Amino acid sequence: MNEKCAWYIELKRQAEVITHEAAVQFWPAPEGNTSYYNFRLEHIRQVERDARRIMAVEKGDEEAVIAAVWIHDRFQPQFQGAQHGEKAGKWARQNLMAMGFPAYKIADVCQAVEMHTRRVMDIPPEATTARLLWDADHLARYGPMGFINFFMCHMARDFIGGLGDNPSFPEHRLTIRDIAPLLLDRRPALYRSDWFYFDESRRLARQRIGVQRAFFDALEDQLW
Ligand SMILES: [Fe+2]
Numbered sequence: 001m002n003e004k005c006a007w008y009i010e011l012k013r014q015a016e017v018i019t020h021e022a023a024v025q026f027w028p029a030p031e032g033n034t035s036y037y038n039f040r041l042e043h044i045r046q047v048e049r050d051a052r053r054i055m056a057v058e059k060g061d062e063e064a065v066i067a068a069v070w071i072h073d074r075f076q077p078q079f080q081g082a083q084h085g086e087k088a089g090k091w092a093r094q095n096l097m098a099m100g101f102p103a104y105k106i107a108d109v110c111q112a113v114e115m116h117t118r119r120v121m122d123i124p125p126e127a128t129t130a131r132l133l134w135d136a137d138h139l140a141r142y143g144p145m146g147f148i149n150f151f152m153c154h155m156a157r158d159f160i161g162g163l164g165d166n167p168s169f170p171e172h173r174l175t176i177r178d179i180a181p182l183l184l185d186r187r188p189a190l191y192r193s194d195w196f197y198f199d200e201s202r203r204l205a206r207q208r209i210g211v212q213r214a215f216f217d218a219l220e221d222q223l224w
């Protein structure tokens, strides 16, 4: 596939529109009907980068994986998305063909999209596209990007609006001393390098976890 594929351009355009409409609720720009951040779009872009990194070593069907990347979260445009994997699979089944996407690959894309919300290590070995999407989707949350999104999501309007009632922020503002423990809390629970299907995903996860540990340790050392 190349960058000029009609279905690729259209899937990206739709994802940008859908996520932007939701982003305006959370990060409204001071002027105009726009947003100053779009968490979900940044996530999807990172999932594409990570899918390509993993496929560069592990191979896989590039067209099926990249289509699945741009479809998988379209029913979770920012933070809400009940059954968004199933909904996205249904959407792909009904719409991908008309976009000029190869018909014989559609079932593979739908399966990947539907399985991306599965729990850890729950996807069968023959579902390669689904495993690649799952790995990329989870790997995308690791490393420095995870920190940036953590902070940007804590600056969203709904979160800032609730600061007055949030006992974690007694000064009713985002102080580093109050927000750092929330970040440090994520250290043990969220990041595991064995929760991936492919060797290259595990290698990238280990690398990013190393960076996170160094960051957490330095932050702790600097503040306490
Ligand atoms: Fe998702």
Ligand SMILES: [Fe+2]
Pocket (backbone or CB within 6 Å): 043, 047, 072, 073, 137
């Ligand atoms: Fe995702």
